[in-house]
Amino acid sequence: MTTHDVALSRRAMLKGAAGLVIGLYLPEKARAQSGAAHAFRRAAGGADFAPNAFIRIGADDTVTVLIKHIEFGQGPFTGLATLVAEELDADWSKVRAEHAPSNTDFYKNLAFGVQGTGGSTAIANSYDQMRKAGATARAMLVAAAAQSWGVPAREITVERGVLRHTGTGREGRFGQFAEAAARQPAPADPPLKDPSVFRLIGRDDGSVRKLDSAAKSNGTAQFTIDMREPGMLTVVVAHPPRFGARVASFDASAARAIQGVVDVKQVPTGVAVYANGTWPAIKGREQLRISWDESAAEKRSSDQLIEEYRALARRPGRIAGAHGDAITTLARAERIIEAEYVFPYLAHAPMEPLDGFLRWDGQRAHARFGSQLQTLDHQTIATVLGLKPEQVELETMLAGGSFGRRAQQTSHLAAELAEVAKAIDPGRPVKLVWTREDDIRGGYYRPLIVHRMRGGLRDGKIVAWTDTVVSQSILKGSPFEAVMAKGGIDATSVEGAKEIPYDIADFRCDLHTTDVGVPVLWWRSVGHTHTGYAVECFVDELLQATGQDPVAGRLAMMGKAPREAGVLRAVAELAQWSGPGPVNGRARGVAVVKSFDSYVAQIAEVSAGDDGPRVHKVWCAVDCGVPVNPDVIRAQMEGGIGFGVGAALYGEVALDEGRPVPANFDTYRVLRIHEMPQVEVHVVNSSEKPTGVGEPGVPPIGPAVANAMARIGLGRPRRLPLVRAVA
Amino acid sequence: MALAIKVNGTMQSVDVDNDAPLLWVLRDALGLAGTKFGCGVAQCGACTVFVDGKPMRSCTLPISALGTREVTTIEGVSGREAEAVQQAWIARDVPQCGYCQSGQVMSAVALLKQVKKPSDRDIDLAMNGNVCRCATYVRIRAAIHDAARALEG
Numbered sequence: 001m002t003t004h005d006v007a008l009s010r011r012a013m014l015k016g017a018a019g020l021v022i023g024l025y026l027p028e029k030a031r032a033q034s035g036a037a038h039a040f041r042r043a044a045g046g047a048d049f050a051p052n053a054f055i056r057i058g059a060d061d062t063v064t065v066l067i068k069h070i071e072f073g074q075g076p077f078t079g080l081a082t083l084v085a086e087e088l089d090a091d092w093s094k095v096r097a098e099h100a101p102s103n104t105d106f107y108k109n110l111a112f113g114v115q116g117t118g119g120s121t122a123i124a125n126s127y128d129q130m131r132k133a134g135a136t137a138r139a140m141l142v143a144a145a146a147q148s149w150g151v152p153a154r155e156i157t158v159e160r161g162v163l164r165h166t167g168t169g170r171e172g173r174f175g176q177f178a179e180a181a182a183r184q185p186a187p188a189d190p191p192l193k194d195p196s197v198f199r200l201i202g203r204d205d206g207s208v209r210k211l212d213s214a215a216k217s218n219g220t221a222q223f224t225i226d227m228r229e230p231g232m233l234t235v236v237v238a239h240p241p242r243f244g245a246r247v248a249s250f251d252a253s254a255a256r257a258i259q260g261v262v263d264v265k266q267v268p269t270g271v272a273v274y275a276n277g278t279w280p281a282i283k284g285r286e287q288l289r290i291s292w293d294e295s296a297a298e299k300r301s302s303d304q305l306i307e308e309y310r311a312l313a314r315r316p317g318r319i320a321g322a323h324g325d326a327i328t329t330l331a332r333a334e335r336i337i338e339a340e341y342v343f344p345y346l347a348h349a350p351m352e353p354l355d356g357f358l359r360w361d362g363q364r365a366h367a368r369f370g371s372q373l374q375t376l377d378h379q380t381i382a383t384v385l386g387l388k389p390e391q392v393e394l395e396t397m398l399a400g401g402s403f404g405r406r407a408q409q410t411s412h413l414a415a416e417l418a419e420v421a422k423a424i425d426p427g428r429p430v431k432l433v434w435t436r437e438d439d440i441r442g443g444y445y446r447p448l449i450v451h452r453m454r455g456g457l458r459d460g461k462i463v464a465w466t467d468t469v470v471s472q473s474i475l476k477g478s479p480f481e482a483v484m485a486k487g488g489i490d491a492t493s494v495e496g497a498k499e500i501p502y503d504i505a506d507f508r509c510d511l512h513t514t515d516v517g518v519p520v521l522w523w524r525s526v527g528h529t530h531t532g533y534a535v536e537c538f539v540d541e542l543l544q545a546t547g548q549d550p551v552a553g554r555l556a557m558m559g560k561a562p563r564e565a566g567v568l569r570a571v572a573e574l575a576q577w578s579g580p581g582p583v584n585g586r587a588r589g590v591a592v593v594k595s596f597d598s599y600v601a602q603i604a605e606v607s608a609g610d611d612g613p614r615v616h617k618v619w620c621a622v623d624c625g626v627p628v629n630p631d632v633i634r635a636q637m638e639g640g641i642g643f644g645v646g647a648a649l650y651g652e653v654a655l656d657e658g659r660p661v662p663a664n665f666d667t668y669r670v671l672r673i674h675e676m677p678q679v680e681v682h683v684v685n686s687s688e689k690p691t692g693v694g695e696p697g698v699p700p701i702g703p704a705v706a707n708a709m710a711r712i713g714l715g716r717p718r719r720l721p722l723v724r725a726v727a
Numbered sequence: 728m729a730l731a732i733k734v735n736g737t738m739q740s741v742d743v744d745n746d747a748p749l750l751w752v753l754r755d756a757l758g759l760a761g762t763k764f765g766c767g768v769a770q771c772g773a774c775t776v777f778v779d780g781k782p783m784r785s786c787t788l789p790i791s792a793l794g795t796r797e798v799t800t801i802e803g804v805s806g807r808e809a810e811a812v813q814q815a816w817i818a819r820d821v822p823q824c825g826y827c828q829s830g831q832v833m834s835a836v837a838l839l840k841q842v843k844k845p846s847d848r849d850i851d852l853a854m855n856g857n858v859c860r861c862a863t864y865v866r867i868r869a870a871i872h873d874a875a876r877a878l879e880g
Contacts, residue, residue: 072824073822073823073824073825073861074823075823209817209820210820210822212822212825213816213817213820213821213822214817215825216822216824216825216828217813217816217817217821217822217825217828217832218761218801218813218832219760219761219762219800219801219802219829219832220761221825222760223763223826225760225763225764226754226760228755228758228760234755259744260744277743277751277755277756278751278754278755278764279743279744279747279748279751279755280744282767283744283746349860350824350826350860351763351765351771351773351824351826351827351858351859351860351861352763352765352824352826353764398824398825399824399826400763400824400825400826400827401823401824401826401860401861402824403860435767436765436766436767436768436771631820632820635820635823635863635866638862638863638865638866639823639861639862639863640862641862642859642861642862642863642864642865643860643861643862645862646862664766664767664768664770665765665766665768665770665771665858666768666770670858670860671862671864672855672856672858672864673850673851673854673855673857673859673864673867673868674851674852674855676862676864676865676868678865679865
């Protein structure tokens with residue numbers, strides 16, 4: 001979801017999601033009896049000092065930061081803990097991070113109004129909040145020391161977890177004052193540091209290491225799939241082969257005969273097999289004989305949908321953004337260039353497929369999984385089990401990637417988890433496991449999209465631009481629809497296309513929203529996955545047609561886009577840009593995309609390989625405001641580039657009469673190490689408010705590669721994936 | 728049926744089906760959850776373990792085919808190469824989501840046991856069966872070179 005769209009409409013958001021949120025927004029007095037009080041006690045965790053819902057300090061000096069955002073690789077454990085530790089003047093070696101419990105009161109995303117992660121908002125919405133939490137705790141520790149030493153608080157300094165009073169030579173560690181600090185009043189508005197004296201934020205000497213690397217290098221990090229409890233049943237569900245189909249009837253006798261299979265039940269999403277272990281559950285499912293009612297199922301193939309979308313794209317849709325009179329200017333142009341770009345459905349394919357653990361006794365439920373939208377998932381579990389939200393505890397687990405897959409506006413996984421628990425007797429803990437086939441064939445894809453672009457050229461300049469987008473709506477029918485889909489325009493369908501960084505006098509972007517029975521979802525960088533490609537390939541083609549350099553030509557049109565221009569200049573310098581080439585068979589392509597309020601420019605060096613383009617090296621410049629942890633930013637650019645290269649080259653879930661064709665990594669090809677380019681990243685120094693980096697590394701790489709391909713005779717592919725275009 | 732298998736140096740008795748893949752025996756019967764499920768068809772390498780010291784995909788190895796061979800998992804991997812690889816992984820902050828990294832570490836340790844100073848090509852050949860959807864490949868490569876250098880010294 002788009003950060004700025006959501007942030008601007010936070011009030012409307014709360015209104016839009018009222019049914020979900022109000023139950024969890026409790027007045028202060030009610031908290032004592034509520035889940036909030038419980039959450040706070042959990043947050044305190046028996047620590048000597050828990051000044052707020054985000055920090056615990058123990059007598060052993062350990063500072064534990066409760067992280068309201070799920071950690072699945074983008075670094076919020078480290079990033080949010082850094083913000084707290086900075087203002088607390090903590091010793092980084094004593095800092096730990098763990099997930100905060102599900103509680104909207106304390107842990108809502110300030111950009112959403114609900115607890116959840118997405119839109120690359122973790123650092124952006126937490127920057128002030130976490131720093132204030134740290135500053136509050138620091139002030140209380142200082143007050144405790146001042147009282148104990150009988151000295152003025154203002155004379156006490158704090159450095160790396162040690163409080164000192166120079167005049168009397170006294171000093172003490174956080175742990176020594178934790179208990180006394182807990183009795184101090186919390187200051188209402190503690191002062192925050194001036195960025196010039198930051199010691200941890202922005203530090204790039206390798207001393208602020210990530211907090212979760214060790215556990216993730218020795219196998220001890222615990223994920224949902226690792227849950228194991230006495231009496232626990234592992235559950236796999238047979239889902240229909242086509243979206244929208246339902247169970248007509250089934251025969252489970254052969255499944256029940258499998259040793260280890262305990263039960264088989266029909267659930268709303270299919271047929272669930274319960275077993276003592278994963279293997280018998282999988283084997284049991286293979287033995288199910290299910291007859292599906294496909295009367296309401298989606299039966300169109302991808303090729304058919306593409307033809308329908310292309311026909312729609314010949315007609316103007318609803319205006320998403322316009323200035324000037326693009327149609328008239330186009331008609332008067334010396335030359336019109338047209339391009340149609342076709343994007344396939346994409347699966348997210350996180351390494352850990354969807355899963356969840358749930359224990360309930362009919363009165364209380366305890367769920368543990370990689371929840372990305374806790375408020376919605378929490379409410380969904382309560383609703384399915386017929387419980388009140390305060391009877392449900394939801395613990396967020398580390399997750400093996402998401403890329404958007406776990407941010408379910410429909411809470412479909414939480415619902416299935418609660419349904420499989422409900423379908424058998426209370427008292428048996430269940431672990432629901434999706435296999436890779438369930439994941440790749442399970443829908444909730446990045447939508448299939450067509451862009452039809454037209455550009456008008458006159459006097460060697462681009463004078464008109466139109467872009468007709470055809471896509472399903474991700475937001476339709478979701479709690480976010482009221483806020484983010486206004487006037488029939490789903491903001492996520494046209495973000496990055498309805499306004500572009502280039503000064504073009506006459507501009508129009510319009511949208512057709514289609515109705516297809518394939519569930520769709522945000523996929524790492526959402527609308528920018530396709531708008532970045534369409535806009536950056538098309539502008540490159542127009543610049544080439546007018547004989548302009550890809551970098552200089554873009555810069556000449558970026559008068560009103562200083563930060564886009566900044567990263568473009570920075571990447572050109574980093575790569576020592578001297579034109580697209582080719583030189584010795586290698587060409588360079590460029591692209592720049594602003595997404596989620598971060599600005600990223602990339603240059604890709606590409607040659608023609610045996611089975612498609614070979615991406616040798618990528619230079620990347622990123623401006624995400626204050627760089628909180630430069631190495632995490634570099635890691636996200638590297639990873640975003642790899643994720644984007646893989647999708648651009650190989651990613652496609654084709655539908656054959658409605659049935660997804662690929663099923664596993666043998667047929668849904670993803671990037672491997674020998675296909676990974678070298679990456680060099682420049683992080684722009686900035687004093688602007690920090691913005692996210694989880695997604696913005698992805699959008700520029702596809703068009704940068706395509707723009708390089710155009711210079712070595714491979715064309716600028718009009719249909720993704722790129723390897724299909726070359727083959 | 729009851730089987731005796733040797734895992735991380737210890738004989739273990741497990742009561743599982745003949746066709747149960749080693750992966751699920753390790754995870755569900757023995758509680759060794761560091762070895763991960765990613766695909767079930769030997770395409771992603773998340774389940775990589777050593778069988779008699781050689782890296783294998785445990786998700787497609789039926790327990791009945793193991794015989795007397797000894798299994799080493801991420802929980803039991805040790806020695807100079809393992810230490811060097813895990814230290815390099817931490818020093819480079821290789822993991823993002825971390826889910827595939829047990830398998831990556833096992834494949835990297837196996838490589839360094841075979842090839843003291845691997846080239847980029849050696850790394851490609853040894854590691855291209857291990858998928859990382861976070862695409863931490865740049866750092867995996869760098870960390871393997873780091874570990875090789877550390878082992879030289």
